[in-house]
Amino acid sequence: MSAFASFFRPVGTTPGLPPLTTARAGALFLDDRGAATAEYAIATMAAAAFAGLLVVIMRSDEVRGILTDLVRRALTVQ
Incomplete structure (x- = not known):
């Protein structure tokens, strides 16, 4: 009997x-x-993938500059 035939036996045999x-x-x-x-x-794998994506985004110079500017404006008293 071939490997194909032994794999596809009828149910119950x-x-x-x-x-x-x-x-x-x-x-x-x-x-x-x-x-x-x-x-x-x-859900854990999806959260880990999303966290990895956020790390990549947050390491970019543009995002870092935007966040730094946002914190400076928030902490500046006018």
Whole structure:
């Protein structure tokens, strides 16, 4: 048997695994344990990417000058 044929066996013919019934499919695919952990991981990666983008933007001379000027104007008494 080729590797392709052994990978694409019909459901229920894999040795050692029970056949995929409607009840078993529901138990396997409707279980959302770990979903919150995955959502936190994705949100953490997005926050890290956004922080990296802010670091790149804040290191530019134009932005540094704008922020310095803003702080000087805020601290100057007229």
